[in-house]
Each structure stands twice: as structure tokens, then as C-alpha cells.
Amino acid sequence: MKPISSHSSSLSHFxxxxxQTHLEPLISVIKSTTxxxxxxxxxxxxxxxSLLQESTxxxxxxxxxxxxxxxxxxxSLQIFSQILNPNVMHYNTMIRAYSMSIHPERGFYVYRDMxxxxxxxxxxxxxxxxxxxxxxxxxxxxxxxxxxxxxxxxHSDTLLLTTLMDFYSSSGNSNNAHKVFDEMPQRDTIAxxxxxxxxxRNNRTRDALHLFDTMQSQEHKCKPDDVTCLLTxxxxxxxxxxxxxxxxxxxxxxxxxxxxxxxxxxxxxxxxKCGDLKKAYEVFQDIPNKxxxxxxxxxxxxxxxxxxxxxxxVFKEMVKTGIPPDEQTFTALLSGxxxxxxxxxxxxxxxxxxxxxxxxxxxxxxGCIVDLMGRVGLLEDAYNLIISMNCTPDATIWRTLxxxxxxxxxxxxxxxxxxxxxxxxxxxxGDYILLLNIYHSIGNFEKVMEIxxxxxxKGIQTTPSASTIEIKGEIHEFRVDDTLHLRIxxxxxxxxxxxxxxxxxxxxxxxxxxxxxxxxxLAMAFGVLVTPPRTKLRVAKDLRxxxxxxxxxxxxxxxxxxxxxxxxxxxxxxxxEGRCSCNDFW
DNA sequence: GTAGGGTTAG
Numbered sequence: 230m231k232p233i234s235s236h237s238s239s240l241s242h243f244x245x246x247x248x249q250t251h252l253e254p255l256i257s258v259i260k261s262t263t264x265x266x267x268x269x270x271x272x273x274x275x276x277x278x279s280l281l282q283e284s285t286x287x288x289x290x291x292x293x294x295x296x297x298x299x300x301x302x303x304x305s306l307q308i309f310s311q312i313l314n315p316n317v318m319h320y321n322t323m324i325r326a327y328s329m330s331i332h333p334e335r336g337f338y339v340y341r342d343m344x345x346x347x348x349x350x351x352x353x354x355x356x357x358x359x360x361x362x363x364x365x366x367x368x369x370x371x372x373x374x375x376x377x378x379x380x381x382x383x384h385s386d387t388l389l390l391t392t393l394m395d396f397y398s399s400s401g402n403s404n405n406a407h408k409v410f411d412e413m414p415q416r417d418t419i420a421x422x423x424x425x426x427x428x429x430r431n432n433r434t435r436d437a438l439h440l441f442d443t444m445q446s447q448e449h450k451c452k453p454d455d456v457t458c459l460l461t462x463x464x465x466x467x468x469x470x471x472x473x474x475x476x477x478x479x480x481x482x483x484x485x486x487x488x489x490x491x492x493x494x495x496x497x498x499x500x501x502k503c504g505d506l507k508k509a510y511e512v513f514q515d516i517p518n519k520x521x522x523x524x525x526x527x528x529x530x531x532x533x534x535x536x537x538x539x540x541x542x543v544f545k546e547m548v549k550t551g552i553p554p555d556e557q558t559f560t561a562l563l564s565g566x567x568x569x570x571x572x573x574x575x576x577x578x579x580x581x582x583x584x585x586x587x588x589x590x591x592x593x594x595x596g597c598i599v600d601l602m603g604r605v606g607l608l609e610d611a612y613n614l615i616i617s618m619n620c621t622p623d624a625t626i627w628r629t630l631x632x633x634x635x636x637x638x639x640x641x642x643x644x645x646x647x648x649x650x651x652x653x654x655x656x657x658x659g660d661y662i663l664l665l666n667i668y669h670s671i672g673n674f675e676k677v678m679e680i681x682x683x684x685x686x687k688g689i690q691t692t693p694s695a696s697t698i699e700i701k702g703e704i705h706e707f708r709v710d711d712t713l714h715l716r717i718x719x720x721x722x723x724x725x726x727x728x729x730x731x732x733x734x735x736x737x738x739x740x741x742x743x744x745x746x747x748x749x750x751l752a753m754a755f756g757v758l759v760t761p762p763r764t765k766l767r768v769a770k771d772l773r774x775x776x777x778x779x780x781x782x783x784x785x786x787x788x789x790x791x792x793x794x795x796x797x798x799x800x801x802x803x804x805x806e807g808r809c810s811c812n813d814f815w
Numbered sequence: 816g817t818a819g820g821g822t823t824a825g
Contacts, residue, residue, distance in 0.1 A: 256818085288818045318818060325819080356820055391821040422822040456823050463824080491824040498825060525825045557825055 259289045263298055272308070281311060288318045295326030302330050317343070321353050328361035336361025337370050350377070352386040359392045363399050371396045385414045391423050398427030418444075418454050425460045429467070435704065437464045438473060455486045462495045466502035469769035469796055472702045474499045494522045501530025504767050504794035504801050521552055529561035534801040535811040537569025554586055556593075563597035568800050568811065572601045592618070596626045603633025608642055624653050631663050640667045640676075658684070658691045659772070694772040696748035698756050707751040716755070721746070724754035727785065736784040739777040749778050749795060753785065765792040773797045783809055 259271060268290075275281040275290065287308070295305040305326050312319055320343040327336035340358040343350065350358075355378050362371035375393060383389055390413050397406035406427045413420060421444045428437035441461045444451040453461070458481050465474035478496060481487050493516045500509035513519075513527045524547040531540040544562050547554060554562075559582050566575035579598055582588045595618050602611035611630055615622050627649045634643035647664050650656040661684050668676040684691075693708045711717055724746065728738070749770050756766040774782075774797045786793050787807030795802045803810040 260818095285818065292819075321819070353820060360821090386820095388821050393821095395821070417821095419822050424822095426822060454822095459823055489824095493824090495824045520825095522825045527825090529825060555825095561825075 256286065256289055259286070259293055262293070265299075268294060268299075276311070281308070282313060284316055284318055287312055288322060291319065291322040291326075295322060296329070300326075300330070302326060302332075315348075317348055317351055317354060320348060321351070321357055324354060324357040324361065328357050328364055333361045333364030334367060337365070337367065350381060352383045352389045355381070355383055356386075356389045356392045359389070359396050363392075363396050366400065368400050371400065384412070387413060387415060387417060387420065391420050394420070394423045394427065398423065398430060401431055403427050403431040403433055416449070416451065418451055418457065421451055422454070422456050422460060425457065425464070429460060429464050434464045434467045437461070438468065438470065441477070453480065455481075455489050455492055458486060458492055459495050462492075462499045466499045468699075468704060469503050469697065469767060470699050470702070470704065471500075471503040471505055471767060472699060474503055476702075490516070490518065490520060490523070494520075494526050497523065497526040497530065501526065501533065502796075504534070504796060504803065506530055506534055506536070506803075519550070519552065521555055521558060524550075524552055524554070525558045525561050528558060528565065532561050532565025532568060534803055535568045535809075537565040537571045537574070540565035541571075541574060554582075554588065556588055556591060559586075559588055559590075560593040560597070563594055567597045567600040567604075570601070570604065570812075572605060575601050592620050592623060592626060595620075596629055599626060600629050600633070603630055604636065606637055608633060608637060608639055612642060612645075622649070624650055624656075627653070628660060628663075631660060635663050635667050635670075638667055638670050640664075640671060640673070643667045658689050661689060662691065694748055694770065696752040696768050696770045698752040698766065698768050700756070700759055705752070705755060707748045707755065709748050710746050711748065711751055714751075714755070716758070717751075719758060720751055720755050723758045724750055727754055727757065727789075730788055731781065731784045734784050734788040736780060739780070747775065747778050749774060750781060753782065753793065757789065757791075762789075763791055765794065767794045767796075769796045771798060773799060774802065779809065779813075783807055 255271070258267075262268060262271075271290065275286055280286045281290075291305055291308055293299065294301050294308065305323065309315065309319060309323055320339060323339045324336045324343075327333060327339060336358055340350065340354060340361075343354065355374060359371060359374050362368075362374060375396075378384060378389065378393070390409055394406045394409045397403070397409065406424065410416065410420060410424050421440060425437045425440050428434065428440070438461065441453060441457065443449065444453060444457075458477055461477050462474060465471070465477065481492055481496070486492050493512060496512045497509050497516075500506070500512060509527065509530045513523060516523050524543065528540045528543050528547075531537070531543060540562055544554070544558070547558075559578065562578060563575055566572070566578065575598060579590065579594065582590065582594070595614065599611045599614055602608075602614065608630070611633065615626055615630065627646050631643060631646045631650070634640070634646060643664050647656065647660060650660055661680055665677055665680045668674070668680065695706055695708050697704050697706050699705075705714065707714060707720075711720075714720065728736075732738075749768055752768045753766055756764075756768070760766070774795055779802065782793050782795060782802065782804045784807060785791070786804035793804040795804070800811070
């Protein structure tokens, strides 16, 4: 027998009281305690006095043991089975507990059982069971629940409908999420937030951004909160919309949300991802209580722009401050090394991360090292490293190596790598294009034709790459040899003029591949057309920038005396005075 | 008289 703790005296105090009103302190003890021994004592007491059959006690008790920090589902089930006539609240507690556990689908079973027992679910039951469907990604069950919600007449419960929206959002059905939203009798900020989050998750970023203004309009009069700002900043980052991001920053300052650490961190990330590192660093420095996310965001910001040494310096400062780096910190740091070609630094960090910081290398860390080895031509070593990893290689890491094969025109290894990709069923159009380019560069046109044929057979479509530029808060999109933009003829005229100027300035056009007018050149020409001289141009491109456009941008930044930031699929290129931050080390 | 609920940064 365990010695009786000091709490038991207070328990015997309860026991001596027969009047219910004196039992109220017991409920507050149940709600607040996290001590196992104390809970066991209360359990024994509730059993002895039959108070366990009173839901006033058993519901908070069940909640206490089934939610964090205790979260003992077996214990919950034991208590649940000791309750002779469980009511809807008991069931709800169990559904919620399961929906948060590692067996979320069991929440649905409890819900079904409850209906079989003849107990009518209330909106909360439906809300919890919907969560369990989200967590277990059970599309069909979720649809069943939706149907039942109508049958039960719960179709005007804002909270329940918000959860339902989240269900459609996480199962990739943004149209249905919107439908539920439209049919809600009233919508609060959280409902708007869920819709915004739904759009950002399902690649409808522009729709998401639009909602930030729509919700504030005369018609809806709904005020964005800190979460809205967070989600909106994410959307700005994705679309590279700096001006919009700045507007959200103003809103944040105006509403006093700049005390929120996660908002500050998001701001650092947004400014980094929009290519404004100066602003990112400013916000970063002003954060009083920087956490691991703040530091990592800043490191990642420098890293993705090719300022590897700055990333390392920030990391050193972080260590000095005593904030322990985690997996993602090292991903950012090592990717910084790989973008800047700091192979020795990367090796040292890779070696130290486990020894000094107790972080085991994961596939992303290996990926950076593979990338670095590949760049300097250690292709076989990189291949062997992938094979020897303690985790299974994914499509991304093979694609990294494929990129290096292209760089060094190594078709033999390239073929081996693409076979690994095919094995993983992860091959994309871009992978074949890479392989195709490898053969093209060594002049093996037979193979080029063969791959083209193969792609046709497999029905692999190539989508033309697009570049976007933000002008006065609006996004302008261009594709290769664009014909769709409203002012396209002016843009072509301007581009021809720019090319003439640049050729005088030393730019030599490299003709290769198809498409005379790459989308990034068009976006830049448009930028020149509509902005005053010396305005910084910021272009976002969905694929990687090619050598020719890179040269073009470099010479352009010198001849036209404009800073240019181009974000491609992998990283940022900051062009200034005829040079690029990547120092031609892609 | 009444136990509980939806969105969230690197």
C-alpha cells in the first residue's frame, strides 16, 4: 500500500459531507489535478459513494484522464464501463478522447454505438466525430456524418459547421467547404479563418488572400484576428506578394498583435519569402523573446537567398543565446551551405549536429549533403550516400541527384536514378525533361527522341512555366511566349528594346530549348514598363530559372541600375549591379 | 440547474 498523501485528508473531508453543495470543491480538484495517485483516490471515492454514476462528477473525471497531459485511454474505457447508464456527455467525452488519440477511427465506432444504444447525438457529438474523421482521413464516414447532421437538425450550429468545413478542407474538397460556409446562418472570424486555411491548403492562394478584404467589407463586417493575419501572411509568402504582406503587417501593428510571437515569426518568414531580407532581419531583431522558430526562420531566409555565411553567423548567435536548434534548424542551415557551396562547413555541421546537439540526420539533411556532393562532381559518392542512409530514399532526394547528373552530363547515372524514381512511382514531367536535357547536352538526339516518345506514351504533360510579378498589390502572370496578358504587345516591344541595350552591355543570348521569350524576361520587361526607374523588381517563377535568363537578369541589374529578385522553385536570386547573390553557384 | 466545442508560424 502506498502511503496516504496529504490530499487524502481533504478527501476524507468530502466523504464526511453528505450535502451535495459541499462537493463542489471536489469537482475543481478533479478539473485541476494531474497527480495519478490523487486521481486513483478520487476514483475509489467516487466508486464507494456511487457518485461515479452522477455525470456531474464522472464527466469531468473522464475528461481529466482522457485529455492531455494524462490521456490514458485504457483508463477512460475502464471508467466508462463502470458507468451504468452513460449519457450523451459521457459518449461525447469518449468520442473526443479517441479523435485525439492514435486511433481516431475509434471515435466513429463510439458514435455509432451511441446511436445504437438509442442516445441522440447532440451538435457536440457530431463535431467530435467529424474531428475523428478528419484525423483518420475517412472521407466516406465524414459524408455520412454530414448527412446525419441534417437529419438531426443541427445545420445551424456554427461550431459544428466550422468543423465540417475543416473536414472538407482536409479532404481536399474546397468547393464543399465553401458550400457549407455559404449555408451557415452566421459566420464568425473562426469560420472565415477556416475558409482561408482551406484555400491556402488546397492551392487556391489567391482566393484565400481575397478573403482578407472580403471579410472586412461592408457586407460582412468581420474583423480579422491574429490567426487570420497568420494565414494571410502565409498566402502572401506563397504568392510573393510583398505589398499585401506589408499591409497585413500594418494591420498587425495597428491592432497590437505584434506582441504575438508566432505572428512575428510569420512576418520574418513572409519578408524572407518575398525576397526582402532587410525587412525580415529588422523584424527578427525586434523580437524580444526569440524562440527556435524565430531563429530558424531567419536562418532559412538567408539560406534560401544564397547568403550561406550569414545563415551560419545567425546560427552561431543562436547557439550563444542558448536556444537549442532542432531538425528544421539544421535543414535550413545545411540548405544554406548547399546553395552557397560551403561544402566543408556543411560537412562539419552534419558531423556536429548529432554529437553536439543530439539531432539525428533525417532525409532532408542527407539531401543537402547529396546536393553538395553532386555539385562538385562526387556523383558516385552521392549515390552511395543515398543507398547507405538509415531512412528510405524519397523521390526528392533522387531528383536532387538527377539535377547533378544534368549538371555534369552524366547520363549513365542519370538513367539509374530515373529508374529509382520510376520504382517510387514519383517521376514527374520535370524529371524526364532533366534526363532529356542530359542527352541533349551530350548530343545524343536519338535518346532525346526516345524519351519524348516515352513521355507521350505515358501521357506525361508538360505545363508551360509561369512567372508572376506584383504591381500595386495585383499579380500579373506571364507564360513562355505569352499571348494572354492585356498589354503583351507593349511588353514584347519593351523586351526587344531591353535586349538591345543589354547586348551592348555584354549580354550574349544563349539559344537553347524551346520558347524564345521566357516568362521571367516578360515579367521583368513588364516591370520596367509600369514602374518608375530604379524600382526594385520582384519576380516569382514556378520552375527553375535557366542560365540564359540568369545572365539576362545579371546584366540587366547593372545596365538598368535596378535590383531584381527572382524566386524560382528552389531559391532566391538577388541581382544587383551586374551580380547575383548566388555567385553562379545554383 | 448543467459538465464540453471550431482556425494557428520555421
